[in-house]
Amino acid sequence: MTSSSLQHLIDANHAWAEGVSRQQPGFFQQLAKQQSPRYLWIGCSDSRVPANQVVALAPGEVFVHRNVGNVIVHSDLNALSVIQYAVDYLKVEHIMVVGHYGCGGVLAALHGQRVGLADNWLRHIGDVKMRHYARLASLCRHEQEDALCEMNAIEQAFNVAQTNVVRDAWKRGQPLCVHGWCYGLKDGKVKDLGVTMSCAEDAEQIYRAALQRYPCEAGASKA
Numbered sequence: 001m002t003s004s005s006l007q008h009l010i011d012a013n014h015a016w017a018e019g020v021s022r023q024q025p026g027f028f029q030q031l032a033k034q035q036s037p038r039y040l041w042i043g044c045s046d047s048r049v050p051a052n053q054v055v056a057l058a059p060g061e062v063f064v065h066r067n068v069g070n071v072i073v074h075s076d077l078n079a080l081s082v083i084q085y086a087v088d089y090l091k092v093e094h095i096m097v098v099g100h101y102g103c104g105g106v107l108a109a110l111h112g113q114r115v116g117l118a119d120n121w122l123r124h125i126g127d128v129k130m131r132h133y134a135r136l137a138s139l140c141r142h143e144q145e146d147a148l149c150e151m152n153a154i155e156q157a158f159n160v161a162q163t164n165v166v167r168d169a170w171k172r173g174q175p176l177c178v179h180g181w182c183y184g185l186k187d188g189k190v191k192d193l194g195v196t197m198s199c200a201e202d203a204e205q206i207y208r209a210a211l212q213r214y215p216c217e218a219g220a221s222k223a
C-alpha cells in the first residue's frame with residue numbers, strides 16, 4: 001500500500017457494508033430501488049457536523065446539502081436545485097437549516113478575517129452581521145460568536161422559506177416545515193432555534209420573533 005492509497009477507507013467501507021447486511025439482510029437491495037427521505041438537511045461543510053450521525057438516521061433517511069456556513073442564497077442554483085428536488089419529487093416534510101457553534105465561516109465573517117476566495121461567499125454571513133449589529137454590539141466576543149452562528153441559521157432558514165419552491169409547496173397544501181437549528185461541537189447536541197415555519201402567512205412573524213430573543217441595546221457601539 002502506497003502512502004497515496006485510500007485502501008484503508010475502502011476496507012472500512014466493505015466491513016461496514018457487510019456489517020449492515022448482516023444486521024439487516026436486504027437493506028441495500030431495498031434502498032437501491034428508491035429513496036424516500038422525510039428530511040432535507042442543509043448544513044455546514046464542517047467535518048465535525050455529519051448530517052446522518054448527528055440525528056441518528058440511516059442511509060436513505062435524510063437528503064443533504066452542505067456548504068461553507070450553511071448559506072442559502074436566492075441565486076445559488078445548486079442549493080435551489082437540491083431544495084426543489086427534495087420538495088417537489090421526494091416530498092420531504094421537513095427542511096432543517098443547521099448551523100453550528102464555532103463555525104469557521106461565521107467567525108471569519110464576524111471578525112473580518114481574510115480566507116481567500118471564500119471571502120466572497122462569507123460576505124453573505126457578513127450581511128447577517130451588519131443587519132443585526134445592534135443586537136450583537138452589546139455582547140462580549142464569545143457571546144457574539146455564538147449569537148451570530150444562531151442568527152445565521154435563522155436567516156438562512158428564512159431564506160429557504162422565501163424560495164418559490166417552498167412557497168409553491170405551501171400554496172398547494174403540501175405539508176412542509178422549515179426549521180433552524182444550531183449544533184454544539186462541544187456536547188454533540190442540537191439546539192432548536194424556535195423558528196419553525198409551516199405556512200407562508202406566519203413565516204415572517206416567526207422569523208422576527210426568533211430574532212427578538214437577542215437583546216437589542218439602543219446606542220450600543222462595542223464591536
Ligand SMILES: [Zn+2]
Binds near residue numbers: 044070100106
Ligand atoms: Zn461551519
